[in-house]
Amino acid sequence: MLASTLIVAGVALSACQTANTSADVIRVESAQGSSSNIASLTSVIAANPRDPEGYNVRGSAYGRAGDNKRALADFNQAIAINPSFYQAYANRGLVLRSMGKQAEAAADYNKAIQLNPSYDVAYIGRGNLYRQAGRNNEAFGDFNKAIELDTTDPRAYHNRGLIFQTRNQHDKAIEDFSKAISLSPSSPEPYNGRGISYVALGDDDNAFADFNNAINLDGKVAESWANQALVYERRGEKAKASKSYSHALSLDRNYGPAKAGLARVGTAS
Numbered sequence: 001m002l003a004s005t006l007i008v009a010g011v012a013l014s015a016c017q018t019a020n021t022s023a024d025v026i027r028v029e030s031a032q033g034s035s036s037n038i039a040s041l042t043s044v045i046a047a048n049p050r051d052p053e054g055y056n057v058r059g060s061a062y063g064r065a066g067d068n069k070r071a072l073a074d075f076n077q078a079i080a081i082n083p084s085f086y087q088a089y090a091n092r093g094l095v096l097r098s099m100g101k102q103a104e105a106a107a108d109y110n111k112a113i114q115l116n117p118s119y120d121v122a123y124i125g126r127g128n129l130y131r132q133a134g135r136n137n138e139a140f141g142d143f144n145k146a147i148e149l150d151t152t153d154p155r156a157y158h159n160r161g162l163i164f165q166t167r168n169q170h171d172k173a174i175e176d177f178s179k180a181i182s183l184s185p186s187s188p189e190p191y192n193g194r195g196i197s198y199v200a201l202g203d204d205d206n207a208f209a210d211f212n213n214a215i216n217l218d219g220k221v222a223e224s225w226a227n228q229a230l231v232y233e234r235r236g237e238k239a240k241a242s243k244s245y246s247h248a249l250s251l252d253r254n255y256g257p258a259k260a261g262l263a264r265v266g267t268a269s
């Protein structure tokens with residue numbers, strides 16, 4: 001590969017890593033965080049106020065709705081009723097991590113693993129915490145552990161694939177992203193991830209197909225459009241690249257890779 005090609009591939013890889021740093025869930029069913037679902041769960045809790053599962057489920061719904069305060073209150077209540085409720089610790093860890101309380105989140109994940117060493121979700125959550133902190137080797141170990149436990153959670157494969165990318169082990173990354181796609185075929189994230197590794201290997205055709213699939217699944221993700229633009233750019237189709245970079249910026253005006261790409265190809269006339 002030419003030096004310029006390696007530089008462009010590096011830009012794309014950086015884009016992928018940046019965009020997925022804080023992603024914990026590949027796709028979330030928005031209905032689970034709806035007001036109607038929360039109201040229904042509240043009725044269940046009213047009928048069974050000493051059942052910790054009700055608080056745990058409603059806490060997860062609040063978390064999906066972005067109401068971290070109420071989510072924490074419900075997880076706290078679930079744990080107060082049942083101090084061995086490892087799922088509630090892991091769920092609370094996810095909310096704490098989203099709030100930037102990394103040490104507290106780590107403590108919750110560790111507690112969940114202590115209570116149930118076979119709980120794959122806790123390893124994945126702690127692995128994401130490690131990866132966000134740049135502790136990739138520890139993250140890799142946690143994702144491996146979850147996979148050894150036969151997890152069906154696509155995040156384990158997706159996030160291990162991202163670490164393989166940082167190690168330039170793109171064949172292994174492609175395998176992991178492909179597995180994540182098989183577990184979550186409606187999610188654009190693993191298509192973008194796999195496409196980036198195809199770019200790094202010089203396989204622009206497969207990369208382009210993956211980026212287009214990501215766009216078809218969710219056309220509002222700036223990364224997907226910037227990645228599509230990257231392939232146009234590599235093909236010398238600057239007008240199309242400019243259009244896609246510009247569209248990415250219309251979705252996220254602060255998306256760095258799209259800004260850099262548009263600066264390289266210029267604005268289409």
